[in-house]
Amino acid sequence: MEGVNEKENEEVEAQKHSGPSELGKWAEIQDMLKKRVITEDDFPWRLPSLQSQHQQLRYVGGVDVSVSKEDPSMACGSLVVLDLHHALRLVYQCHTVLTLDVPYVPGFLAFREAPILVHLLEKMKSTASPFYPQVLMVDGNGLLHPRGFGLASHLGVLANLPTIGIGKNLHHVDGLTRSGVKELLEAEENRTKDLITLRGSSGFIWGVAMRSTQSSLKPLFVSIGHRISLDTAIKVVKMTCKFRVPEPIRQADIRSRKHLRKHQIGRLE
DNA sequence: GCGACAG
């Protein structure tokens, strides 16, 4: 009977940023699209192995959006594809500079970034490039999200592509907190483990905290995006980690930054 | 009531 729940708080918050009840509508859209998420392996390829007469995973994509600090309405979205068969060599990259009007609101990142990324994917698909990604890594969470539908899942459903969510920070959900996870990682029993299952107080497994490199104390937060199981997602992430951040994400990040700077200098007066 | 809150 107390009408003051989290949803309403979000709506109040929304009006400060995106107009009346915007967040409520966004949450409805998320709940709707979430019904289409597939949380098991759903693709024709297999993980790379010595002998396999099946199609193998080879082209792994990564996406990122960079924003200019001096002009927060200016952004650059990037899509890169790396070749798993050739030491993660870059085989495709595409960038688009545009103005952003949608603000960043925690829990609603997709409404800010997904349209840009969908555009990049559609553009690539229309060229019939042989490098179209078999799986896409996204800088943002998948199931690890207040409503179980973060950017990686959102993009996966819209593009109908297997996606993996990669968070560099934990988004608090279901009793999981940064300090709590930090203590888990430092617990004696987990000292040497590189994977910590993120089980919330509800019992649901939201993803894993992963030490992607031996030298990295700070974990990566991996979750299912769409059309892939958590186990497979973890394996793909491990295969692409030269440094803490997996190469597809890292390359997209580096290149979108660089592209944005170049674009700004080009139109500087 | 206050704080927390992916990028």
Added chain:
DNA sequence: ATCTTGTCGC
């Protein structure tokens, strides 16, 4: 997210 060079160490 963004501002940013050098620097400490394997």
